[in-house]
Amino acid sequence: MDKKYIMALDQGTTSSRCIIFNRKGEIVASSQKEFEQIYPHGGWVEHNPMEIWGSQIGVTGEALATAGLDATDIAAIGITSQRETTVVWNKRTGLPVYNAIVWQCRRTAGYCDELKAKGYDKVIKEKTGLILDPYFSATKIRWILEHVPGAREQAKAGELLCGTIDTWLIWNLTKGRVHVTDETNASRTMLYNIHELKWDEDLLKEFNIPVSMLPKVKSSSEIYGETDDMIFGAPIPIAGDAGDQQAALFGQLCCDKGMAKNTYGTGCFLLMNTGTTPVVSEHGLLTTIVASHDGKHRYALEGSIFVGGAVIQWLRDELRMIPSAADSERYAAAVDDTNGVYLVPAFVGLGAPYWDAYARGTMVGLTRGAKKEHVIRAALESMAYQTYDVLQAMQKDSGIILQKLKVDGGASANSFLMQFQSDVLNKPVERPAVIETTALGAAYLAGLAVGYWDDLEDIEKNCKPAFEFSPNMEDNRREKVINEWHKAVNRSLGWEER
């Protein structure tokens, strides 16, 4: 393989990114652009699919230009994206019929309640490994078909396509020639049977979604097609595709049973590889498919936290308390504690392990002495407490006691947060030299598919040493703050009227 670089397109909830890696897994160039978050009603979240495509292609061109490269230097593209977020578009015009409904959006909570009332949550869990919740794509696709004038008829006539963001990007990159997804993204739609490894006919019938709308499901590491010549001037093979959390698991090389990572992005997602057997959770976790490069099917337990780094974005954009997310570290470190303030960022309900679509954001413990610094610190700490809750559930479900937690994602750059995480878990926290493990995972998957890297050992030999945070909190203090956090969570549950 004479081409020198691999390019990862990482389409996250808040920004589109392109990172170009060399054979050592080092970043050669990167470019990133935030895009608009659309909140049409309380608890609803949308993105403009054309803005997603436009920002993604924009940053890709920028990264190539920064590195002084062109398409002929790139061995392959790996795609990774926010999961579950759903786009429905017209096959002929390529235009979306509605905005992308984002994974965080709660608009289908009432419909999910109806399904739960008839016991359908058990069917969903058995077939898909998921918890019946508005989080996943199925009820979002159904909502679009029910509410957009003419959509149902067009879908019946075979004129509409749908997909998660990876599918939307690949379709656009190939100018409508390739309509695919991979198993990790498919496993988040609530339409994919994770045991039979196919779209489930019963679920499609229940949600009234024609199978003709759905993409072909592929592995996470193979050539799906080539980019259209017009896009980069020469074709580049698209050879990796995985949901961002599964890509990060692969990027951290958690390829064996019992290996786990937590990613601190918009949300926080803790995934543990459970090997070739799916583990059914008794404690509010999901069973999901892991990205593999060797044709074997592996599964993970996942704890999905809906608001992680997004709480910091909220402090920045809505409360205007901090000029940038990184400033949160300085403010939090300026005080010894939160002065009794707890912030439960249940802005879009709570995910794992509580699964309450009606929970809402809550701040408790306020006194006249509460300062901005305390609130900022409480916001950062909320990520660590939510991770604590998920890890407890994961250890119970898997029977595995984690010795240390591998971390990554935008907010893992915050050393105050990582130290507090280690303190609250009473475990070491390991932050890799490259925290962009989501993009790195997509690059590995693509590179392995085209022979840019020979195998995992070839990749592993280049890994740089990670930084370790060690726990440093007294036991009685840890118990006290965790108890108080749980009191605060209880206040947030069931706040919104059904």
Ligand SMILES: Nc1ncnc2c1ncn2[C@@H]1O[C@H](COP(=O)(O)OP(=O)(O)O)[C@@H](O)[C@H]1O
């Ligand atoms: N230094 C930091 N401290 C705390 N939060 C941060 C920091 N840097 C970024 N974040 C938060 O992390 C998120 C961005 O992380 P990223 O991994 O890019 O997310 P995504 O892939 O979901 O778009 C944002 O919500 C931002 O507020």
Ligand SMILES: O=P(O)(O)OC[C@H](O)CO
């Ligand atoms: O955009 P992120 O990194 O917060 O990830 C979003 C998740 O994939 C949603 O399931």
